[in-house]
Amino acid sequence: MFRDRDVKSSLFWALIGILFCIGGFHYGIRRSGIPGPGFLPFVTGIILVALSLILLISRFLDRGGRAGPKEEPMPGGLALSRILIVLGALCLYVLILEPLGFMVTTFLFMIVLLRLEPRKWMFILLVSIGATAFFFVLFKVLLRVPLPSGLLAY
Amino acid sequence: MDFLAHLQMAFTVAFEPMNLLMCFIGVLCGTLVGVLPGLGPSTTIALLLPVTFSLSAVQSFIMLAGIFYGALYGGSTTSILVNIPGEASSVMTAVDGYQMAKKGRAGPALGISAFGSFIGGTFAIILIMLLAPPLARMALKFAYPEKAALIFFGFTMVTYLSGGSLIKSLMMAAAGVLLSCVGTDLITATQRFTFGILELSDGIGIVPVVMGLFGIPEILSNLEKPSREVKVFETKTSQLLPSKQDWKESSGPIARGSILGFLVGLFPGAGGVLPSFFSYALERRLSKHPERFGKGEIAGVAGPETANNAGGQAAFIPLLTLGLPCTPALAVLMGALMIHGLTPGPLLMRENPQLFWGAIGSMYVGNAMLVLLNLPLIGLWVKLLRVPYYLLSPLILVICLIGAYSLNNSVVELLIMVICGMLGYVMNKYGYPAAPLVLALVLGPMFEESLRQSLIMSRGSLAVFFTRPISAVLVVISLALLISPIIFRKGGRLQGGDGL
Numbered sequence: 301m302f303r304d305r306d307v308k309s310s311l312f313w314a315l316i317g318i319l320f321c322i323g324g325f326h327y328g329i330r331r332s333g334i335p336g337p338g339f340l341p342f343v344t345g346i347i348l349v350a351l352s353l354i355l356l357i358s359r360f361l362d363r364g365g366r367a368g369p370k371e372e373p374m375p376g377g378l379a380l381s382r383i384l385i386v387l388g389a390l391c392l393y394v395l396i397l398e399p400l401g402f403m404v405t406t407f408l409f410m411i412v413l414l415r416l417e418p419r420k421w422m423f424i425l426l427v428s429i430g431a432t433a434f435f436f437v438l439f440k441v442l443l444r445v446p447l448p449s450g451l452l453a454y
Numbered sequence: 455m456d457f458l459a460h461l462q463m464a465f466t467v468a469f470e471p472m473n474l475l476m477c478f479i480g481v482l483c484g485t486l487v488g489v490l491p492g493l494g495p496s497t498t499i500a501l502l503l504p505v506t507f508s509l510s511a512v513q514s515f516i517m518l519a520g521i522f523y524g525a526l527y528g529g530s531t532t533s534i535l536v537n538i539p540g541e542a543s544s545v546m547t548a549v550d551g552y553q554m555a556k557k558g559r560a561g562p563a564l565g566i567s568a569f570g571s572f573i574g575g576t577f578a579i580i581l582i583m584l585l586a587p588p589l590a591r592m593a594l595k596f597a598y599p600e601k602a603a604l605i606f607f608g609f610t611m612v613t614y615l616s617g618g619s620l621i622k623s624l625m626m627a628a629a630g631v632l633l634s635c636v637g638t639d640l641i642t643a644t645q646r647f648t649f650g651i652l653e654l655s656d657g658i659g660i661v662p663v664v665m666g667l668f669g670i671p672e673i674l675s676n677l678e679k680p681s682r683e684v685k686v687f688e689t690k691t692s693q694l695l696p697s698k699q700d701w702k703e704s705s706g707p708i709a710r711g712s713i714l715g716f717l718v719g720l721f722p723g724a725g726g727v728l729p730s731f732f733s734y735a736l737e738r739r740l741s742k743h744p745e746r747f748g749k750g751e752i753a754g755v756a757g758p759e760t761a762n763n764a765g766g767q768a769a770f771i772p773l774l775t776l777g778l779p780c781t782p783a784l785a786v787l788m789g790a791l792m793i794h795g796l797t798p799g800p801l802l803m804r805e806n807p808q809l810f811w812g813a814i815g816s817m818y819v820g821n822a823m824l825v826l827l828n829l830p831l832i833g834l835w836v837k838l839l840r841v842p843y844y845l846l847s848p849l850i851l852v853i854c855l856i857g858a859y860s861l862n863n864s865v866v867e868l869l870i871m872v873i874c875g876m877l878g879y880v881m882n883k884y885g886y887p888a889a890p891l892v893l894a895l896v897l898g899p900m901f902e903e904s905l906r907q908s909l910i911m912s913r914g915s916l917a918v919f920f921t922r923p924i925s926a927v928l929v930v931i932s933l934a935l936l937i938s939p940i941i942f943r944k945g946g947r948l949q950g951g952d953g954l
Contacts, residue, residue, distance in 0.1 A: 309884050313625050320632045320647075327639075327646055334910045337639035337646055340902045341632060348628040355621045372675075372883050379678040386674060386851075387876055393855055394868045406852055413848035416677065427845065435852060443505060445860040 306359045310352040317348030382416050389413060401450020407432045460583055464815030467808055473516050477816045480517035481824050484524015489532050489835045493850055495525035496783040497669035500661040501857040503790050511794035512809045516816040518790050522783050523575060523817065526766045527824045530567040530759050531835050534560055543762050546730040550747065550754030557750050561693030562700050566752055567759035568828050570708045574760035575821040577712040578767035583814060586803065589775040593800035598911065599918050601904035603925035605897050608778045610932035612723035616887040620939050623890050630891035633658050634898020641906060653866035660789040660896055662858045662867045664782060666874025667888040669854050673847045674879050694829050704756035707737050711760030719765025722772060722780045729765030730758035767817065773798050774810065782889050785896040
């Protein structure tokens with residue numbers, strides 16, 4: 301299983317390396333005898349591909365398939381669904397922040413994250429409203445961060 | 455007499471009321487994030503970076519540096535009281551500190567770690583004052599080949615010391631360099647990998663990347679487990695002072711920890727965890743009762759905590775004299791200085807003595823504040839730990855989102871953060887360290903410039919890096935480090951951070 305992960309990730313990074321190599325080639329590796337703008341991405345891309353291949357090959361040679369000291373299993377079941385919900389909420393935040401505005405988006409985001417575990421709706425609503433108001437006062441009023449108003453333009 | 459003149463200048467700047475306030479805010483935030491798991495110093499510095507746009511460079515540097523070393527203090531509190539290291543650097547403190555707390559000696563453990571931190575930190579600052587000027591003078595002579603070799607050496611050290619698989623660390627450094635290529639090319643002004651997105655022409659910012667790679671994965675992995683109650687030992691502040699016997703047992707570890715921590719902390723990449731690991735290993739070897747380690751030995755708290763702070767402060771030397779950040783948090787700090795139009799490096803001391811010495815003065819002041827602040831406020835920090843994580847995590851995420859958005863008022867930055875968050879979470883699970891990527895991202899543009907300028911100088915010949923003595927030494931050491939695991943260990947796996 302762990303071998304499988306190294307295979308997957310090394311192929312991913314090799315692909316990234318190849319893409320940057322192509323880009324670097326396109327921008328020009330050499331211009332009139334000296335390194336051009338594509339030089340570093342091209343060379344580093346090749347290095348990344350080479351390292352990925354070394355990882356891949358060492359994974360096939362190393363039949364033991366032991367996990368590295370810093371590797372953890374991916375969560376499954378409930379934990380995985382929580383992670384996916386949070387990531388989904390983050391993506392949604394990015395998408396709706398400008399059209400709906402900071403207040404509405406943050407309020408909805410708070411509700412989703414607090415609902416990860418079953419809790420009383422009253423509690424969730426109160427905390428979400430309180431947190432949104434707190435952030436609004438702190439960032440928009442006190443620190444003057446220009447947050448998008450969206451729906452609640454005033 | 456130079457020393458005294460510098461000291462005077464340092465304190466004059468540090469004691470300006472606004473700077474004192476910034477220092478206070480910095481160390482307070484630092485302690486806070488040190489206590490809270492799920493929010494590290496690098497994320498916090500990244501978060502508060504937009505806030506500093508309205509401050510002067512000196513003020514923002516003082517505040518952000520305060521967060522960095524404040525977090526070194528704060529991490530020990532939670533290690534001792536709840537066995538949850540707030541930061542990776544206080545993992546060793548948890549071993550004996552928590553055992554001391556279990557025996558009802560939480561007070562002396564907290565006390566000795568605060569005093570040890572203070573002594574280690576102050577010792578390191580004095581050495582910074584003594585060592586930084588000659589080092590910076592030496593570094594002023596560096597031309598492009600030396601700079602490129604130095605950054606290459608920095609990459610190598612960081613990948614070598616970040617633990618785990620060396621190949622994966624190297625891959626992350628390469629990925630960081632690639633990401634740093636996004637944006638306008640410095641020499642020919644070509645737009646690279648921007649795909650017509652205006653925000654990308656300035657390059658990928660360090661702040662959203664750091665928040666994504668460090669902040670979000672930490673929160674996500676904490677959310678995997680259902681929320682639980684945190685058990686905290688009750689302590690009274692009156693019991694905090696260590697007894698005479700405690701001092702006797704800790705003075706040796708503190709002295710050794712200061713020196714060891716400082717030396718280890720000077721190496722790029724070693725700043726975070728290694729000083730305390732080494733100190734713990736050293737104290738156990740030197741102790742007359744090695745069997746007591748792990749069961750609540752005060753030397754096992756005093757040494758690592760001291761080394762941790764001495765090492766953290768020492769990491770400012772490569773940053774301020776060579777422009778080489780040793781840890782992700784310092785990389786963000788460097789990014790902050792660059793936003794204010796300053797480049798950390800040998801010229802900083804000469805061109806901005808106010809900033810350089812003011813920052814160092816503020817470190818003395820900040821360390822003193824931390825001791826005064828930490829001991830009486832331990833009760834408050836412990837209460838903070840009782841805030842359940844299901845409440846804390848959405849709040850931290852919203853702060854990250856606001857912070858990323860406020861950089862340029864653009865959703866692009868937010869998107870970068872979220873993508874890095876997903877990537878960082880999976881990278882964590884798959885054993886890819888994020889630190890080399892972040893450092894490479896910050897140093898990438900400088901590396902590229904010095905590399906290409908060197909090659910222009912030499913008309914494309916790589917020999918230029920080997921004919922100049924300083925760059926030759928740095929490149930040869932780096933290459934030796936990179937090749938050594940292949941010779942000594944098949945498969946290139948380096949098991950770092952065992953400490954023994």
